[in-house]
Amino acid sequence: MSSPVPPGGTIGILGGGQLARMLSLSAARLGLKTHVYCDKAEAPGFEVATAHTLAAYTDTEALARFAGACDAVTYEFENVPAETAAFVASRVALRPNERALALTQDRLLEKNFIASLGLKTPQFLAVATAEDAAQVQGPSVLKTRRFGYDGKGQAMVATAAEAVTAFEKLGGVPCIAERFVDFAYEASIIAARGSDGSFAAYDPPHNVHRNHILHRSTVPSPLSAEAAENALHIARSIGEGLDYIGVFAVELFVGKDGTLIVNEIAPRVHNSGHWTMDACLVSQFEQHIRAVAGWTLGNPARHSDAVMQNLIGEEAADWQALSQNGGALHLYGKRDIRPGRKMGHVNWITPKG
Ligand code: AMP
Numbered sequence: 001m002s003s004p005v006p007p008g009g010t011i012g013i014l015g016g017g018q019l020a021r022m023l024s025l026s027a028a029r030l031g032l033k034t035h036v037y038c039d040k041a042e043a044p045g046f047e048v049a050t051a052h053t054l055a056a057y058t059d060t061e062a063l064a065r066f067a068g069a070c071d072a073v074t075y076e077f078e079n080v081p082a083e084t085a086a087f088v089a090s091r092v093a094l095r096p097n098e099r100a101l102a103l104t105q106d107r108l109l110e111k112n113f114i115a116s117l118g119l120k121t122p123q124f125l126a127v128a129t130a131e132d133a134a135q136v137q138g139p140s141v142l143k144t145r146r147f148g149y150d151g152k153g154q155a156m157v158a159t160a161a162e163a164v165t166a167f168e169k170l171g172g173v174p175c176i177a178e179r180f181v182d183f184a185y186e187a188s189i190i191a192a193r194g195s196d197g198s199f200a201a202y203d204p205p206h207n208v209h210r211n212h213i214l215h216r217s218t219v220p221s222p223l224s225a226e227a228a229e230n231a232l233h234i235a236r237s238i239g240e241g242l243d244y245i246g247v248f249a250v251e252l253f254v255g256k257d258g259t260l261i262v263n264e265i266a267p268r269v270h271n272s273g274h275w276t277m278d279a280c281l282v283s284q285f286e287q288h289i290r291a292v293a294g295w296t297l298g299n300p301a302r303h304s305d306a307v308m309q310n311l312i313g314e315e316a317a318d319w320q321a322l323s324q325n326g327g328a329l330h331l332y333g334k335r336d337i338r339p340g341r342k343m344g345h346v347n348w349i350t351p352k353g
Pocket of ligand 1: 148149152178179180182186251263264
């Protein structure tokens with residue numbers, strides 16, 4: 001184990017969205033500097049990081065300078081190109097590791113990995129050709145293997161014929177067909193693994209989506225004690241299986257009988273963990289920075305019940321009213337409001353029930 005990055009050291013972050021912004025704010029509170037690398041000039045993370053690099057993810061000169069300026073590097077989105085991750089990892093500690101990135105950016109590799117741990121996933125089938133699509137049986141969700149998010153790159157299909165049409169509409173790119181799960185509700189578990197192999201998890205929230213985008217996360221969730229134990233087992237198995245360092249999230253479908261089915265793994269802090277900023281002493285952002293810096297993990301205990309609601313598009317327009325609604329307002333500094341764009345969130349907390 002390498003020695004921890006001391007206060008004053010620099011954590012590099014590949015990706016400059018709101019997650020980089022909130023990671024940077026947490027790092028600053030610990031006396032750590034951040035260097036955000038992003039290919040978009042208006043990256044919300046640039047505004048609050050100690051330093052930033054605006055360059056393409058394929059620019060090896062810029063990446064070399066960035067790696068040279070950082071004591072450890074992490075990423076805040078799973079579509080960082082594999083070559084970028086490999087280049088950075090050859091120069092400075094990359095946490096989480098390249099394998100975690102490779103597995104979670106491809107839905108087929110990810111599902112095979114989850115199944116190999118003996119954990120439940122929806123039944124799935126690799127769809128590389130129209131002939132494969134014709135093998136789809138029963139109501140399913142056809143998803144592109146790569147680059148899907150918030151319901152993008154996926155289609156609900158009821159029959160094999162619909163699967164063939166949807167496969168063509170998705171551009172004939174490699175896909176996975178998952179059997180539709182008639183779940184009771186969705187939940188997630190946000191957990192962390194330290195560089196010493198230690199493990200810490202937050203209470204699993206109950207998640208409600210609108211138009212395929214997370215709308216609300218609530219803790220405590222209605223999960224039974226047994227299901228919550230199972231969620232911990234799932235997170236621990238995945239963390240160990242990936243030899244993971246940092247915070248990650250596991251999105252879960254909760255069956256009507258309480259069974260937990262793994263939907264996907266996010267190798268980063270997660271939207272359904274934003275409530276930890278106000279309901280825990282150590283938020284998911286601080287926890288991730290601690291892990292990446294090689295510090296001991298903080299206490300993930302929740303001191304309050306919480307509801308987190310996303311502000312999508314126009315919902316963030318009336319920031320004056322949102323400032324007075326009794327919640328803690330978090331805005332990401334995005335200049336243009338666009339439909340479907342995550343602009344901020346509000347956390348409401350109440351004494352733990
Ligand atoms: P994903 O991008 O895989 O997280 O999917 C986005 C959302 O689509 C999920 O949060 C679910 O609401 C829904 N969904 C995805 N896969 C399935 C499935 N196999 N069965 C039922 N609903 C699904």
